[in-house]
Amino acid sequence: MSTSRTRTVVAIVVVFGGLAVVGGLNWEGWDGRRPAVTGPRLLTEGTTGGVNWSVVQVRESTWGECLYLRQDGATVERTCTESGVLQNYELSVRTLRGAAAPILFGMLPAAAARAEVAADGGDVQARFRNAELVPLKVHGSDGSRRFVVQAAPTGPDWSGKNSVSVAVQDAAGRSLTRRDRRSR
Amino acid sequence: MTAAPRKAVRRGLIVLLVLLAVSGWTYLAVGDRWKSNVAFFTLDEGDNYRLRVTGSFDVRCAKLERETFSDPYVNWREAGKDCAWPRVADGDGWLAGGRAEQVHSERLGRRLPEAILYGIVPAAATSIQITLSDGTPREAATIASGHDAYRVYAVYVPDAGDRVEVVSLRLHDAQGGDLLVY
Known part of the structure; x- marks a missing residue:
């Protein structure tokens, strides 16, 4: 092949190759091919204070498996991991639109079998607790996320709270939360 | 030769x-x-938004674009997109999506207390009722998307406030019945 013909072929490849690359990268047919949320699965649904809610597990492209508390097609609360510091776990307290009483929602460690909150929404450690512990239903089975979703215990102390401490135990009754410190 | x-x-x-x-x-x-659009909004300030349907094969998205004047090589810039809602396993409906875009005026150089609510819905949904945090339900008819499986919607809300949040989204079919969404 002569030099001039080679130059011509290279020029054509460069020009149309560039067009193809730029056009391909800008092609709107790629839209929706990599959704941020996939595989939604209904875990449970219920009614609190006359208001319907549901818990849906999804896979987010950034955060992995997450749980959504949904009401009327909108996400009220989203969690992708247990909430808390140094094994002092917490649940979110939310009042659904149109509901009088708040609802508790949050993820627990995989080993969780039992969970309790103080009836007044206060601390669950014996040293600081001022009210009885109220047992909560732990949802989820082996291989899926453990979580709590249920109405808060009745009482006036829950208004204005965004989160509440929760005591968590495994199936053998061992505490998964930080143990009470001894008095010095 | x-x-x-x-x-x-x-x-x-x-x-x-x-x-x-x-x-x-x-x-x-x-x-x-x-490029063709399914909805077009001209704001009082002179800024333009348009809604287009993108995607390929069985996947479609409702893409909101804002006209831009600052970049000589870009005429319309993506403001956001809502792609086909996934079916919820073990349930009987869709995981609702939908977007709320706070309007931005490039001519004024700031965000406005206005919003455009938009999204892509299953084809059975002929109208949609959206409630923002102000509690007022807003009903809008959906628009054909050009694909048999989907319709789209776009609602301009002039008095949406500085922070737009959708608290309820309901779909209605042609008979006025509710379509289940989560």
Whole structure:
């Protein structure tokens, strides 16, 4: 092949190759091919204070498996991991639109079998607790996320709270939360 | 073939290739001006938004675009998109999506207390009822998307406030019944 013909072929490849690359990268047919949320699965649904809610597990492209508390097609609360510091776990307290009483929602460690909150929404450690512990239903089975979703215990102390401490135990009754410190 | 006709063919081919290349680059540079849209909003401030349907094969998205004047090489910039809602396993409906875009005026250089609510819904949904945090339900008819499985919606809310949050989204079919969404 002569030099001039080679130059011509290279020029054509460069020009149309560039067009193809730029056009391909800008092609709107790629839209929706990599959704941020996939595989939604209904875990449970219920009614609190006359208001319907549901818990849906999804896979987010950034955060992995997450749980959504949904009401009327909108996400009220989203969690992708247990909430808390140094094994002092917490649940979110939310009042659904149109509901009088708040609802508790949050993820627990995989080993969780039992969970309790103080009836007044206060601390669950014996040293600081001022009210009885109220047992909560732990949802989820082996291989899926453990979580709590249920109405808060009745009482006036829950208004204005965004989160509440929760005591968590495994199936053998061992505490998964930080143990009470001894008095010095 | 003699030398003269061969030369003419070669010249014609080169002209054709150059024209093709110029057309391609021109389309990539300014082609977004001529893309079809399903909804168009002109704000009082002179800014324009449009909703387009994108995607390919069985996947479609409702893409909201804002006209821009600051970039000489971009005429319409993506403001956001809502893609086909997934079915919820172990349930009987869709995981609702939908977007709320706070309007931005490039001419004024700031966000406005206005919003455009938009999204893509299953084809059975002929209307949608959206409630923002102000508690007022807003009903809107959905628009054909050009794909049998989907319809789209776009609602302009002039008094949405500085922080727009959708607290309820309900779909209605042609008979006025509710379609289940989570």
